[in-house]
Amino acid sequence: MIEHVPVLLVVAPIVGGALPLLVGLLTDRAGWSVATLTLGVHAALAAWLVATVAGGQPVVYEVGGFAAPYGIELVVDGLSAAVVGLVSVVSLGVLAYARRAGPHTNSFYTLYLLLVAGLSGMSITGDVFNLYVFLEITGLAAYALVASGDQDAAAVAALRYLIIGTFGASLYLLGVGYLLVATGTLNMADLATKIPQVAGGYTSTLILAAFGLMTAGLAVKVALYPVHTWQPDAYANSPDSVSTLISALVSTVAAYSLARIVFSVFTVDFFAAVPLAQDALFAVAAISVVVGSALAVSQRDVRRMLAYSSVSQFGLVIAGFAVASSTAVVGAIIHLVGHAVMKGGLFATAGIIERKTGARTIEEYAGLTDRAPVAAGAFAVLAFSMVGVPPAVGFVGKWYIVLGAVEVGAWALVAVLLLSTVLTLAYFARLVESMYFTDAPTAAEAEAVAEPEAAGAAIPDGGDAAVSPGMVAVAVAAAVLAVALGLAFPGVEQALENSLPFLP
């Protein structure tokens, strides 16, 4: 039975996603219940899968009974199990947030479940073309979700996201075409053995072009600098539930796919044969870290600041992958998972704060502890975790990345990481200082009284009632999880390392 679980992780949300539209013919409030039920099943399946894979054996499913390398294979190893578990937990958690935060339509939940299906598929597929299809399912659902809000700018942000995202996915598809021409296969494991046998080996032009196109395409989806331009608008203009969900998951799973392509298709031998490819990937990631942080420091709008912070943190994750030492990759994976929890939590908290007090910019966050103590506390914990204050998960990820960089003598990464930590501290400390140690000036206080009404006018549920205990629970749970993961991590480090057989 367990061998059927991988495909069910994709099928369950697709079938569940059709239901809200059907049930919607009878009642318009059924979407949330259907989505909760479906994702509950999804979470149970994912938990079963994680428990099985933690035992050491990967789970393999041949779609339609066609044997690999001719058929499509779904492969769940330790890394994909970790990512699919993350997708399941976060999407179930954000539902508690979306129940009050909306959008309250059945079609929203259909898109929500389609997004989960796409992300689950990307996490578990063992076929490069299948990955493209899931990449586009994820993309389509994400574009529509960004546009699902009432804000005028949402449609413009979504269209820009769609055009840039499609361009990225098309580059990836072109790279798949080069690989197919060179090797005649699409199966990841099969590609790993056939690429070195191509005439010219790893340095063959076809293989180099394929690597360049596939990594460039996925870098667009991860939103590395300078192809991040879709991301701040998309995060800042989408509804709160959507920005929480996509900031936590979409780029994360794309970064996972990048790692999967680098390590399971091209393998570390490719890096050894073509140091230029490794250096180029590292350079893009390092520039992304520095420029992303610098752009984040210069933002006044808190959501845009968080969005640029993602550009920088994903740069760090990809830099960890590019170093390709086992310790650094484990660090990058921890930071990938940890960042998803932290950034999702920060967006959720920013949404709560805006609904409660109308505060959107750094100035308006002044003296926030008096007006929204719990949200301010959660925000501070998550912010310090992101900076890398022990024992939170942000520290553990960065620690292993630095350790791995030192092991192989990648001093550039150590320097970039230290610089990024200082800059991260710069933009988060400014915000936390303003929340805790600056009194809201009297003018701002008057504004703070006036603004909930203004905000309430925009939100149908109105004022303070727009924040439900479920929403606050999500923010607090993210903060607790960020610290708990940091504490729990030493226990799973060995299991994680054992499940990554492709590492040197």
Added chain:
Amino acid sequence: MSVIDALLTHYNYYAVVLLLGIGVYMLVESTNLIKKVIGMNIFQTGIFLFFITAAYVEGGAAPVVHEGGGPYVSPLPHVLILTAIVVGVALTAVALALVVRIYDEYGTLDEEVLRQLYHD
């Protein structure tokens, strides 16, 4: 095969490069949102042509297997591109839906005008 031979015989790839180039140029250079969507479609068409042209075998028959058939063109890229075309249609539909909504809200499809509206 010499470089000259490759240049003379692989003329189908010129069409691929031309389509990719036109597509990217429209994506980057046009300020009209509809033209951007068209550019996106042309870019994707270039990729479709790349796959299909790579599958072609000189004198190959359509891959419907019957006795004594042989040589067939490779069916796999055709199947892949059928899927990719479906994906492309879905993307175009979503893009056009967004374009309609943008036009309803702002009364323009010019990116420059939209940018100015933003910053006012």
